[in-house]
Amino acid sequence: MTLEGVGQLLGNDHGHPNYHGSMESHTLIRVRYAETDAMGIVHHAAYPVWLELGRSDFLRELGQSYAGWEAQGVFMPLGELHVRYRQPARYDELVDVYTRIQDASRRKVTFAYRVMRGETRLSEATTVHVVTGANGRSQPMPDTLWKIIETGWVKPPDK
Amino acid sequence: MTLEGVGQLLGNDHGHPNYHGSMESHTLIRVRYAETDAMGIVHHAAYPVWLELGRSDFLRELGQSYAGWEAQGVFMPLGELHVRYRQPARYDELVDVYTRIQDASRRKVTFAYRVMRGETRLSEATTVHVVTGANGRSQPMPDTLWKIIETGWVKPPDK
Amino acid sequence: MTLEGVGQLLGNDHGHPNYHGSMESHTLIRVRYAETDAMGIVHHAAYPVWLELGRSDFLRELGQSYAGWEAQGVFMPLGELHVRYRQPARYDELVDVYTRIQDASRRKVTFAYRVMRGETRLSEATTVHVVTGANGRSQPMPDTLWKIIETGWVKPPDK
Amino acid sequence: MTLEGVGQLLGNDHGHPNYHGSMESHTLIRVRYAETDAMGIVHHAAYPVWLELGRSDFLRELGQSYAGWEAQGVFMPLGELHVRYRQPARYDELVDVYTRIQDASRRKVTFAYRVMRGETRLSEATTVHVVTGANGRSQPMPDTLWKIIETGWVKPPDK
Numbered sequence: 084m085t086l087e088g089v090g091q092l093l094g095n096d097h098g099h100p101n102y103h104g105s106m107e108s109h110t111l112i113r114v115r116y117a118e119t120d121a122m123g124i125v126h127h128a129a130y131p132v133w134l135e136l137g138r139s140d141f142l143r144e145l146g147q148s149y150a151g152w153e154a155q156g157v158f159m160p161l162g163e164l165h166v167r168y169r170q171p172a173r174y175d176e177l178v179d180v181y182t183r184i185q186d187a188s189r190r191k192v193t194f195a196y197r198v199m200r201g202e203t204r205l206s207e208a209t210t211v212h213v214v215t216g217a218n219g220r221s222q223p224m225p226d227t228l229w230k231i232i233e234t235g236w237v238k239p240p241d242k
Numbered sequence: 243m244t245l246e247g248v249g250q251l252l253g254n255d256h257g258h259p260n261y262h263g264s265m266e267s268h269t270l271i272r273v274r275y276a277e278t279d280a281m282g283i284v285h286h287a288a289y290p291v292w293l294e295l296g297r298s299d300f301l302r303e304l305g306q307s308y309a310g311w312e313a314q315g316v317f318m319p320l321g322e323l324h325v326r327y328r329q330p331a332r333y334d335e336l337v338d339v340y341t342r343i344q345d346a347s348r349r350k351v352t353f354a355y356r357v358m359r360g361e362t363r364l365s366e367a368t369t370v371h372v373v374t375g376a377n378g379r380s381q382p383m384p385d386t387l388w389k390i391i392e393t394g395w396v397k398p399p400d401k
Numbered sequence: 402m403t404l405e406g407v408g409q410l411l412g413n414d415h416g417h418p419n420y421h422g423s424m425e426s427h428t429l430i431r432v433r434y435a436e437t438d439a440m441g442i443v444h445h446a447a448y449p450v451w452l453e454l455g456r457s458d459f460l461r462e463l464g465q466s467y468a469g470w471e472a473q474g475v476f477m478p479l480g481e482l483h484v485r486y487r488q489p490a491r492y493d494e495l496v497d498v499y500t501r502i503q504d505a506s507r508r509k510v511t512f513a514y515r516v517m518r519g520e521t522r523l524s525e526a527t528t529v530h531v532v533t534g535a536n537g538r539s540q541p542m543p544d545t546l547w548k549i550i551e552t553g554w555v556k557p558p559d560k
Numbered sequence: 561m562t563l564e565g566v567g568q569l570l571g572n573d574h575g576h577p578n579y580h581g582s583m584e585s586h587t588l589i590r591v592r593y594a595e596t597d598a599m600g601i602v603h604h605a606a607y608p609v610w611l612e613l614g615r616s617d618f619l620r621e622l623g624q625s626y627a628g629w630e631a632q633g634v635f636m637p638l639g640e641l642h643v644r645y646r647q648p649a650r651y652d653e654l655v656d657v658y659t660r661i662q663d664a665s666r667r668k669v670t671f672a673y674r675v676m677r678g679e680t681r682l683s684e685a686t687t688v689h690v691v692t693g694a695n696g697r698s699q700p701m702p703d704t705l706w707k708i709i710e711t712g713w714v715k716p717p718d719k
Contacts, residue, residue: 278598
């Protein structure tokens with residue numbers, strides 16, 4: 084089992100036919116005490132941080148590092164965030180973030196996530212990212228990076 | 243002008259006809275250094291925390307405190323979060339969160355938010371909250387609280 | 402009364418003879434739900450963030466902004482942090498951070514803080530900051546900034 | 561090598577004679593983007609959160625879980641925090657937190673930490689914890705837990 088910050092290739096199309104063979108990465112996170120709130124459960128603002136770990140691991144699975152992209156002047160700031168919270172997580176639990184690309188172009192990438200605790204679905208989420216340069220302006224992803232994205236994402240037949 | 247944690251009644255229908263006379267509260271927030279990230283801008287996970295300040299102030303405007311609701315066994319955990327990020331905020335800037343109820347029933351309340359810096363729209367967001375007891379199970383809001391919600395929210399004519 | 406992100410000049414030597422006439426600034430903070438933890442109280446990692454708000458307001462009281470210092474290439478990264486936690490704070494409470502300079506030179510500044518809730522002392526803290534350039538290397542503070550620091554800090558007679 | 565949330569027994573007295581045979585646990589942490597700030601480095605308030613992960617792993621090494629202690633009504637709130645920051649950490653780096661008990665009694669436990677990135681020392685820290693019941697009042701640790709602490713800490717000869 085791999086852990087937070089390491090990620091794991093889950094193989095293509097492991098029983099999720101709607102993924103059309105796209106890669107899904109796995110991130111294991113130990114819930115921090117600081118992430119809980121006075122309700123005794125993980126505060127909802129912790130989830131976007133977990134999703135970000137999921138994205139980092141997804142790129143790592145593709146042999147990439149987001150830090151390296153930034154060093155090359157390619158940024159992917161968040162433009163839109165959508166999270167559904169189904170079941171709470173608690174201190175010291177191990178939760179699994181599964182990350183995949185739902186949609187992609189050279190200018191915009193949408194990630195989709197499932198946050199699980201074993202077989203229990205805690206949350207699902209999507210994030211939309213615009214590709215920009217260091218100046219924050221939209222620009223297309225370089226060909227080399229786009230080819231790498233394509234190795235982890237298979238465009239659905241109906242698109 | 244009032245500040246973070248104090249809130250301010252903006253009056254009914256101040257030029258936003260789609261609000262149908264509903265109340266909108268105002269929260270002024272000074273951006274914290276800890277809220278910025280290596281891109282030099284406010285990290286996206288700070289926004290849900292700001293929205294929560296907006297909700298607290300909205301209830302305060304109605305003469306309520308969410309802490310008081312919890313003490314009475316009425317909780318409103320977050321079930322869904324949607325945020326659009328339009329322009330970045332930076333350290334030490336003053337940002338305004340405007341909060342209103344978009345939809346409400348005794349069992350579910352949807353808040354809508356605009357995050358502004360002066361005339362610049364930084365973000366808009368919605369959060370959906372299920373009303374529960376201390377045990378986390380869905381339950382209808384007590385009549386007294388529901389009447390208070392109705393003072394801050396006018397059901398649109400088409401609903 | 403002023404609030405978080407605004408600060409307030411408390412005047413010189415208001416009953417604290419050991420301050421030798423140095424200025425103390427005031428920051429009022431509304432406790433955020435996200436700052437609480439599963440013990441039902443504010444998590445200890447929230448306090449360093451509050452102290453940082455205190456420092457920002459202290460400089461603001463002197464007519465300065467730390468954002469402006471950074472824009473001039475003067476940074477004050479934290480070298481050392483010491484916090485004593487005496488009483489817990491809870492969601493929605495108003496807490497007061499009082500900030501003053503305890504010791505200063507052109508290369509190093511030590512701030513001291515009291516965190517209060519009314520008359521109850523919640524915490525006291527000190528932070529030590531080394532003055533650096535954008536490159537992170539130690540450098541002396543420019544004369545103009547040093548003179549400003551001296552308006553808010555009176556060197557104790559025994560030093 | 562084990563990772564964050566898992567911990568690792570480093571064996572007794574591995575070249576640190578001043579530890580007098582006490583256990584030191586290891587926690588590996590991947591730096592999160594959300595932990596960075598506008599200086600491009602990890603914000604100082606992230607370190608107390610990392611130390612807390614170190615404590616959790618230290619207890620895990622002893623076959624304990626702090627969540628389990630709380631369920632038994634034994635709490636160890638933080639009374640004092642001291643951190644020295646020597647070198648910055650950056651996004652996506654792997655940092656190591658080494659945790660040990662520096663001093664202990666049935667009523668008070670002091671942990672000491674080194675935060676490293678490979679051979680580079682980033683920070684060292686201590687935290688002092690008072691043993692309390694769920695009511696927050698000081699109480700001595702139960703014998704069973706105290707015996708477990710003693711397996712991970714050897715009282716120095718000069719004490």
